[in-house]
Amino acid sequence: MKKQLLTISLVFLASIFCYAQNPDKCATMPVYQKQLQNPAIKANYIKAETSARNWLSNPVNKANAVKKQNSTIIVPVVVHVVYKTAIQNIPDSQIVRQIQLLNECYSLQNPNYSSIRAIFDTLGANTDIQFCLAATDPQGNPTTGIIRKSAPSSAGFDPILNMDKVKSSATNGDDAWPNGQYLNIWVCDMSLFGTAFVLGYSTFPGGDPALDGVVIQSEYFGYGTAAAPNNLGRTAIHEVGHFFGMRHIWADDDSGSTGQCDSIDFVDDTPNQAAKSQSDCNLTINSCSNEAPYWGTIDPPDMVENYMDYSADGCMALFTKGQKARMYSFLNTDSARVLLKSSPVGCNSVGIKELKTNFNNYVFVYPNPASDLLHVNITRLTAQNLQCDIYNTNGQLVKSITQLDFQNTIQLSGLADGLYVVKVHNSEVSATKKITIAR
Numbered sequence: 049m050k051k052q053l054l055t056i057s058l059v060f061l062a063s064i065f066c067y068a069q070n071p072d073k074c075a076t077m078p079v080y081q082k083q084l085q086n087p088a089i090k091a092n093y094i095k096a097e098t099s100a101r102n103w104l105s106n107p108v109n110k111a112n113a114v115k116k117q118n119s120t121i122i123v124p125v126v127v128h129v130v131y132k133t134a135i136q137n138i139p140d141s142q143i144v145r146q147i148q149l150l151n152e153c154y155s156l157q158n159p160n161y162s163s164i165r166a167i168f169d170t171l172g173a174n175t176d177i178q179f180c181l182a183a184t185d186p187q188g189n190p191t192t193g194i195i196r197k198s199a200p201s202s203a204g205f206d207p208i209l210n211m212d213k214v215k216s217s218a219t220n221g222d223d224a225w226p227n228g229q230y231l232n233i234w235v236c237d238m239s240l241f242g243t244a245f246v247l248g249y250s251t252f253p254g255g256d257p258a259l260d261g262v263v264i265q266s267e268y269f270g271y272g273t274a275a276a277p278n279n280l281g282r283t284a285i286h287e288v289g290h291f292f293g294m295r296h297i298w299a300d301d302d303s304g305s306t307g308q309c310d311s312i313d314f315v316d317d318t319p320n321q322a323a324k325s326q327s328d329c330n331l332t333i334n335s336c337s338n339e340a341p342y343w344g345t346i347d348p349p350d351m352v353e354n355y356m357d358y359s360a361d362g363c364m365a366l367f368t369k370g371q372k373a374r375m376y377s378f379l380n381t382d383s384a385r386v387l388l389k390s391s392p393v394g395c396n397s398v399g400i401k402e403l404k405t406n407f408n409n410y411v412f413v414y415p416n417p418a419s420d421l422l423h424v425n426i427t428r429l430t431a432q433n434l435q436c437d438i439y440n441t442n443g444q445l446v447k448s449i450t451q452l453d454f455q456n457t458i459q460l461s462g463l464a465d466g467l468y469v470v471k472v473h474n475s476e477v478s479a480t481k482k483i484t485i486a487r
């Protein structure tokens with residue numbers, strides 16, 4: 049027994065030593081492997097995976113999943129902020145910013161998508177999934193979607209023996225809200241001796257409802273509050289990817305000296321990859337050449353721009369269409385994810401208030417000056433039924449486009465050179481931009 053404890057302690061200390069220098073980005077797979085030791089949980093995970101793959105093996109389902117969906121899925125989020133120190137009690141603004149980033153990245157509106165290499169630039173998917181802070185709690189009362197709970201300093205979070213402490217009030221964390229109505233995100237401290245041990249982890253579809261959701265180390269939730277290269281809010285994008293069934297792009301087969309290209313992430317259009325990126329953006333690496341039939345005779349480089357790699361945040365820029373299809377395979381088969389698609393809990397006023405205040409910042413109109421075409425891009429579509437009205441300097445409406453999408457192109461032919469006001473609005477939000485037409 050003593051020997052066993054000594055071995056555990058040595059492994060524990062070795063882990064601390066390694067992570068003190070380089071925190072692991074994601075603990076999803078080790079937590080998953082641990083959960084699989086419970087036969088009932090394992091059976092449920094296998095059932096979820098099997099059902100999703102069967103659904104996706106139908107070519108019609110697969111084709112429909114890749115297409116633009118008829119309606120955007122709105123996922124209500126509850127953020128459980130469990131803190132020991134004041135700085136871990138992150139402000140609402142940091143939470144709202146992370147929700148914005150989720151919406152941006154899941155709709156392909158992240159500005160760094162423009163830096164995707166040409167070989168991949170048609171593969172990016174607007175997942176048609178958006179997020180908001182929940183408006184109603186499980187008892188039916190109004191909520192901001194943010195729960196704050198002070199944990200005594202003695203409670204701690206044990207990243208070795210019980211990471212899921214944060215998910216239960218019995219262990220000084222906070223209980224999950226029903227996973228068929230909310231995406232639970234716990235924001236807490238998982239550091240060891242003041243050093244980040246892991247940035248976050250998630251559950252896959254099919255697991256224990258009481259543990260279902262995402263956990264993020266406090267400073268990595270939001271934008272610009274952690275040290276580079278993990279400072280642009282991509283940790284939550286990655287972990288929510290796992291929540292929708294995404295595997296790591298290198299398929300976690302990077303241990304040992306053989307078989308590194310054998311495993312797959314169950315997605316055709318993500319190139320096979322031998323190992324995770326090292327928080328960098330290595331655009332020259334091509335670690336495997338045994339690609340899925342999707343690629344034909346092409347041997348693409350590693351897709352380090354994918355959210356499911358371990359690249360630097362500034363590098364991560366896309367989910368592929370194949371990954372979108374896999375997300376929808378779970379959204380159409382796993383009972384909790386199916387329910388989540390039509391959650392009745394609504395979106396709260398914090399998000400809408402913020403959207404109203406800042407909507408001008410989410411609308412981009414270019415080029416300016418313009419000649420024949422005007423692009424109107426909107427990075428937040430939580431507001432629906434948007435329209436674009438163009439007025440001349442006399443205040444006359446000269447053009448109107450309804451039902452705007454994220455990216456819109458407006459013909460300017462017939463409009464004379466001069467100054468115009470472009471108004472993008474619906475019943476709740478409004479943004480105003482000035483443009484010049486010059487030919």
Ligand SMILES: [Zn+2]
Nearest residue numbers: 074076286296
């Ligand atoms: Zn991961």
